[in-house]
Amino acid sequence: MNKQLRQQVDEVISHYGTDREALVEILRDLNQDAGFLTREQLDLIAQRLDLPQSDVFSVASFYSMISVEPLGQHVIRLCEDAPCHAAGGREVWETLEKEIGVPFGATTPDGKWSLLTTSCIGACAVGPVMMIDDEIYGNLTPEKVREILAQYEGEDEGDDEDNGGAE
Numbered sequence: 001m002n003k004q005l006r007q008q009v010d011e012v013i014s015h016y017g018t019d020r021e022a023l024v025e026i027l028r029d030l031n032q033d034a035g036f037l038t039r040e041q042l043d044l045i046a047q048r049l050d051l052p053q054s055d056v057f058s059v060a061s062f063y064s065m066i067s068v069e070p071l072g073q074h075v076i077r078l079c080e081d082a083p084c085h086a087a088g089g090r091e092v093w094e095t096l097e098k099e100i101g102v103p104f105g106a107t108t109p110d111g112k113w114s115l116l117t118t119s120c121i122g123a124c125a126v127g128p129v130m131m132i133d134d135e136i137y138g139n140l141t142p143e144k145v146r147e148i149l150a151q152y153e154g155e156d157e158g159d160d161e162d163n164g165g166a167e
């Protein structure tokens with residue numbers, strides 16, 4: 001594991017502590033940075049919390065907001081907190097699953113999309129809200145979701161254009 005990742009794990013653990021009860025928060029926090037956790041990170045967490053590696057791995061695998069696999073080329077994160085949900089998040093959720101073709105928590109077989117949820121990203125006033133990579137999209141409706149996704153169609157045919165996404 002590179003030094004930066006190790007340092008990151010240690011910083012998060014020093015914030016939450018080494019009790020077993022802190023495990024989910026630690027995993028969740030670290031997962032938010034890269035979108036997934038590496039096997040090395042999980043092993044280090046197990047070591048620091050003095051837990052069996054298998055326990056840490058099964059907890060990480062259990063929660064849909066934590067990924068133990070690399071993500072797709074583009075990562076969609078739909079806010080699942082109550083204000084966004086109340087503003088029509090359920091319809092947006094269903095549209096995304098239908099249009100992307102995989103359930104939340106999964107990556108498309110071609111590796112183009114990962115569909116994830118997130119907690120509040122502070123844009124509740126324009127909910128429902130999703131992020132695609134680093135780009136925030138608000139006031140979502142099923143129609144608007146389809147329009148946004150259409151912007152990403154065909155991008156593999158030309159050069160690999162960056163749509164404001166994270167790296």
Ligand code: FES
Nearest residue numbers: 079084120123124
């Ligand atoms: S509740 Fe969705 S952005 Fe705040």
